[in-house]
Amino acid sequence: MPSPTADHLESFLGNRRLSQQIAFILEVEKLKTVLRRTLLLDRSRVENDAEHTWQLALMAMVLSEHSREKVELVRVLKMLLIHDIVEIDAGDTFAYDTVLAASQAERELKAAERIFALLPEDQAKEVRSLWDEFEAKASAESRFANAMDRLQPLLHNFFTEGGTWSAGGITAKSVERRMQPIGMASDTLGDLSARLIALAVEQGILAPAPQEA
Structure with a gap:
C-alpha cells in the first residue's frame, strides 16, 4: 500500500x-x-535496515570516544539515521557484490532525490546535505559514521562464525579492503577490526587472502 x-x-x-x-x-x-544480509547474533534471521540503523546510532554514542578526530556526535547520529533511507527504492547492495555495486551510486542518487524531496524544502536540503557528506567521507563526522557502518557487520560476521563471509569468493583480503574506513576514523577500532579478521582466518571462518603469484 x-x-x-x-x-x-x-x-x-x-x-x-x-x-x-x-x-x-x-x-x-x-x-x-528492507532486508540485509547480516545475521542477528542469535542467527534466527537477517536484520532489516531499520534495525541496522538503530544499532549504528547506538554504537556511535558508545564508541565516539575512540574517534581519531573530535566529532560532533549529534551530526554523526543524524547521518547514521538517514544514510540508508535511499535503500527503500534502491534496495540493499551486498558489500561484496561487484555486479550490483556498478549501479549502486546511480540507484541511490535517484532514490535520494525522490525520498528527501518529500520533506519541506529547508529540511530536504539539510538531509540531502548530510547524506552527501556521509557518502563523501570528507569530514571527521562522516568518516566516523562510515566506520560504524563497516564495524557492525564485521562484529556480526565474526560472532556468527562467518555470517555473510560464507558467500562464495569472500576472502580476508576483500574484508580488509572493505574495513579500511574503520582505521581511517579510529586507531583503536582499526586495530580491533584487524584483530577480528586475523582471528577469523585462524578459526577457519574466513578464507585467507590468496597467495601472491
Whole structure:
C-alpha cells in the first residue's frame, strides 16, 4: 500500500509543512521491510535496515570516544539515521557484490532525490546535505559514521562464525579492503577490526587472502 501523500494529508490536517513531514515519516517506515544480509547474533534471521540503523546510532554514542578526530556526535547520529533511507527504492547492495555495486551510486542518487524531496524544502536540503557528506567521507563526522557502518557487520560476521563471509569468493583480503574506513576514523577500532579478521582466518571462518603469484 503506498504511503499517504502530503496533498492527501493536507486535505484534513490543513498544514502544508506538517503534512510534508508526516508524509516523509510514513514513507521511511518502509525501511523496516528492507532486508540485509547480516545475521542477528542469535542467527534466527537477517536484520532489516531499520534495525541496522538503530544499532549504528547506538554504537556511535558508545564508541565516539575512540574517534581519531573530535566529532560532533549529534551530526554523526543524524547521518547514521538517514544514510540508508535511499535503500527503500534502491534496495540493499551486498558489500561484496561487484555486479550490483556498478549501479549502486546511480540507484541511490535517484532514490535520494525522490525520498528527501518529500520533506519541506529547508529540511530536504539539510538531509540531502548530510547524506552527501556521509557518502563523501570528507569530514571527521562522516568518516566516523562510515566506520560504524563497516564495524557492525564485521562484529556480526565474526560472532556468527562467518555470517555473510560464507558467500562464495569472500576472502580476508576483500574484508580488509572493505574495513579500511574503520582505521581511517579510529586507531583503536582499526586495530580491533584487524584483530577480528586475523582471528577469523585462524578459526577457519574466513578464507585467507590468496597467495601472491
